[in-house]
Amino acid sequence: MIEIDENALIRCPVCEAVNISTGDETLCHRCGSRISNQKSSTQKAWAYLITAIIAYIPANLYPMLITKQFGMIEGSTILGGVVTLWEHGSYPIAAIIFFASIVIPVMKFLILIYLLISVKYPIGKDKKVDKHKLYYMTEAVGPWSMIDVFVVAILAALIHLANVEIVAGTAATAFAISVFFTLLAAHAFDERLIK
Amino acid sequence: MKIENEEALDRLIICQQCHTLHEEIPIKDGTKAVCTECGSMLYHYDSRLVDNGLAWSITGLIFFIVANSFPLVNIELLGHEQFITIFKTFLSLFDSGYYLVGLMSLFLIFLFPLMIFLINIILFTLLKLKKAPQFTKELLILFSHIKPWSMSDIFLISVLVALVKLIGYAQIHMGVSFWALAIFVAIDLYITKRIHISEIWMLRKRIFENKGNR
Incomplete structure (x- = not known):
């Protein structure tokens, strides 16, 4: 018989086995993965998150989509694209793009910042379940931000006539980098830190 | 909480969504077990x-x-x-x-x-x-x-x-x-x-x- 503290039980992020935490670094007894060290996981998450936020700025300032039509070159930013779609009456598509490219990334930044701060300072301590749900939601919803990048790629591949051509813009790269690093930040974040 | 040895850890399961600790119990073929706290799926049993x-x-x-x-x-x-x-x-x-x-x-x-x-x-x-x-x-x-x-x-x-x-x-x-x-x-x-x-x-x-x- 081993006496264990229920609070010392942690879940392996790779294989989901339950492990007994032995302090700083624990190796999973089932798959052998290193269950990350709490301090470095927070630092990593911050680093990835800040990179993502920085990349998100050019992603919104530069054009996402460049339309070349009979010699006229016109670039549209993410927000500009949403506005155009809205004005044309494609409300559902405008809403999807708005959610995927603006609401989800910004929400993810805010939630991760909130969770990372709450690791250090006791904010919202009594609402344990909510924070886990919040984290789970950001994990589940995060990849959907890639929609806009894929849409641009599809349009660029589909429309390249002599007179009318669509090309991806600089923002596509910036946005893809931003999504990539947000996903890394969410993965790096150690769920056990939610207290 | 007491367990027999490290092997017994595999009978425990932590809910993916709300982190509640559960003990795995045998369930009928083709059914699933859900978390008592948040109702999310824990595991199925499928022979x-x-x-x-x-x-x-x-x-x-x-x-x-x-x-x-x-x-x-x-x-x-x-x-x-x-x-x-x-x-x-x-x-x-x-x-x-x-x-x-x-x-x-x-x-x-x-x-x-x-x-x-x-x-x-x-x-x-x-x-x-x-x-x-x-x-x-x-x-x-x-x-x-x-x-x-x-x-x-x-x-x-x-x-x-x-x-x-x-x-x-x-x-x-x-x-x-x-x-x-x-x-x-x-x-x-x-x-x-x-x-x-x-x-x-x-x-x-x-x-x-x-x-x-x-």
């Missing part, structure tokens, strides 16, 4: 897990191959016909110099989904043959690392969004690949929902324990 998993993975792979071999959509724009395949999407990004986005898309919508299904097929075959305990372990670990990065479902929705943007400018005809991709995504979602990674770990443990811990 034919290996066969079902293998069958679904092979079906999925076939649809994946079809989805990648034919045009996704054809459009008619200003009298010109254009079509795209999944591969053309990456190529056009490379052509216009967006190597990073092109490479990312190649991984997210082609390589990772393909790897997921290949891993599943190899894994279930090995489990069925009750062979290679070490290799199945490595496959499972690789699977967990890749799974969050497989984005076929998001690509499918992106195709729809892109097409809706073109309504009014061009005539759109869906290609064979589009439907194949839609079925592939449905199978992918079904497998993800139906077969939880921890169930395969538990199954692997049962299989290789019965063989006397090779």
